[in-house]
Amino acid sequence: MKLFSFIFPLAGFLASGMAFAEGGQAQEPIIEMPAQPSRWSVGASFAPLLNVESSFSGLGSYAAPFAPQPTGGGRDYEYQDGFVRVDESGNAGGLTGYWGYENAGQYDAGSNSLSFNLSSSLANGRAGETEPLSPGFEIFGYYEMGAAGMSGDSRVSWGIKGGLHYAKISTGGSGTITSDVLRVTDCFDTAGIVLLPAPGYQGSFNGPGALIGDDPSRTVTVIEKGASVSADLDLEVDMITMTVGPYVEIPLTPEFSLFGEAGFSMSVVRGSYEYDTLTTITGVGAQAASGGETRSMILPGVYAGFSAMWKVTRHFGVHASAKYQYVDQFTVDTNGSEAGLSFDGAAVISLGCFWTF
Secondary structure, X not given: OHHHHHXXXXXXXXXXXXXXXXXXXXXXXXXXXXOOOOOEEEEEEEOOEEEEEEEEEEEOOOOOOOOOOOOOOOOOEEEOOEEEOOOOXXXXXHEEOOEEEOOHHHEEOOOOEEEEEEEEEOOOEEEEEEXXXXXXXXXXXXXXXXXXXXXXXXXXXXXXXXXXXXXXXXXXXXXXXXXXXXXXXXXXXXXXXXXXXXOOOEOOOOOOOOOEEOOOEEEEEEEEEEEEEEEEEEEEEEEEEEEEEEEEEEEOOOOEEEEEEEEEXXXXXXXXXXXXXXXXXOOOEEEEEEEEEEEEEEEEEEEEEEEEEEEOOOOEEEEEEXXXXXXXXXXXXXXXXXEEEEOOOOEEEEEEEEEEO
């Protein structure tokens, strides 16, 4: 009896201990780890391209119908306002009767000479403008690499940003510009003529007719802005730019951060250039010219700027940025004229949204 009175209380104690141990394991509290912030943020923005400079050159083409012949006589000379050719005698005595002229202003009674002209444009007309805003959009992504330092109680971090930007650049227009004129003037001696035939005179190969000297004295002059050029210009460019580089994030509040960023870019540019011109030289005539060409180029560049992010929710927010974006010049030429885009002062501003996941 004494043995049983000892065993029963001991068994009860052990059973209670086992039940306590099992109950303690079943009720052990679960420790939850805090959620780690995502390293990725991606977004999309309306992102126009600003201050792209366009230029157009080689405008105002006007070719003389004849090439100037060497002086010295004994050959045929053709001009826009007449001719002096070798006659039947072979220009015996340095004189020819096979000539003709058109305007009274060609004759200089003081020097007893008749002048003939060949005029052509130097095709150095230029135009250009600055496109204040070209529409575009951008997609981008931020990947946080880690801490970069401390700013008060806010954690400064750094990472890599990549982006893809598209812009549509349309430039050109219609207007009037000028081009310089190159004029070759040959003067022939008319001292042997007592009475000069009236303007419009056309001598013949066989003669007879008034005789003039066959060896001209020549002057060449450049008339600044001597040609008026009516131009219709159109340059359409599609530009896709890929960017990648480091950034530094400075949180100002838990919801708002500033970013400084810079890096390298590569642009794929495809542009089509078309032009039509009508070049007029007073007293000579008018000539039309046109051209069209499409070209693609790959242009390296760099960028630098800043961004701001405001978190509206844990996974969504508003993104704004401004950056200087430089790439090499884009050019396309056709039929003697060249169109170009300069990005020396170009910038991209953007406003959009981002997602963190």
